[in-house]
Structure formats: structure tokens, C-alpha cells
Amino acid sequence: DSGVTQTPKHLITATGQRVTLRCSPRSGDLSVYWYQQSLDQGLQFLIQYYNGEERAKGNILERFSAQQFPDLHSELNLSSLELGDSALYFCASSALAGGDGELFFGEGSRLTVL
């Protein structure tokens, strides 16, 4: 158990819809990262927050947004969903702000867009 909690574990929705994925980081970790894992793209970095502030952006689409709340949990919002958004979305947390920290991963949220 990594200590990172992601909900929901599975989500099935239709194209054009909007979903919210939630992540609770490990106790004490201030950094939250979001990654998308798909068969054709591998593990893609989406965005990172540190103590409530956005710190780095990766290949995140404009239809996606995220935020980190004062209690440090984070949400990833995916809107106007397309079939290609079907993927496993991972949240990871770290005690450090930089890329030198070990990442602790949740078990992921599997999104299926029909």
C-alpha cells in the first residue's frame, strides 16, 4: 500500500461527458503528479502541483484541468471526453517539489469512454 488513494477505480462514460478523478496523497506529501497511461502513448506526465500551486505541465490537453486543494488532495477534471481519452490515470505523490523525489503511485483510475 503506497498510501496514495485514487477514486474511482473504474469509470465508464460516454463521449462528450465530463468526469472528475480524485487523488489523496500520502500523508505529509506536498507534491501531486498526474500521469496518463495508455497502450499507444505509454506513461505520459500531465501536470504537477506542489502545496496548492501548479509547478509543471506536461502533455495535458486544454480539455483537462486539475487543482490541488488546501487539504492537499487533488482532482483531475476531464471534459468533452473523446474515445482516445480512454486510459489509466495515475496520481503520484512525493515529499519533494523537484524531480529528485521518489514518487508513490496510487492504483489508478481506469476511464473508459464509449
Place this chain on the structure above:
Amino acid sequence: AQSVTQPDIHITVSEGASLELRCNYSYGATPYLFWYVQSPGQGLQLLLKYFSGDTLVQGIKGFEAEFKRSQSSFNLRKPSVHWSDAAEYFCAVGTGGFKTIFGAGTRLFVKA
């Protein structure tokens, strides 16, 4: 730009045989290097990491990796593979900025 290359999409080894998974990175400075393992239906778990110092690092589950600056490589090794090692393995580079970049992964199959 930083990048990580894992040349082997999948590898099959016999139980008890030795294993080496390859990883090459591209980064201008000395990177922070990691190997993670992902078992089916699970998130990624850290096996080992290299920041500085001894270029041969030991990790969990009997894995080790060697940093070779001249070859920009950080290959993962295990002397004797167990069936429970079947999983996907990811090499990653932490750039000292704010993001960790992962390779495409190598899926390890273990045959009896």
C-alpha cells in the same frame, strides 16, 4: 529535451536465469535516475534510485542498476529471476526541475 529510451518492449527469460533491462537517457546534466515496477492492476513501485556517488545501486527484491555516464545508461539487472518478477519495468529520469519522465516500459515474461 529530456528523454528516456527503453529499447526492449518485452523480454522473456527463464526462471533462474539472469536479467538485464536496458535504459538510456538524454539529459544535459547529471540526472536523477529511477527504476519502477508495475505489476498487473497495480500502480508503480520504486525499485531503486541513483542520485550520486557509487554508480552501482542496490534496490529491493534483489535488483541492482549501474549508472554509466559515458553511455548515458542505467541498466537494471538481477542475477536470478523468479516467476513473481513478471511485470512491467519503467526507467525514469528526474530532471531536478519539477517533473519525472518515464520510458515506454519493458514487459518481462518469465517462463518456467
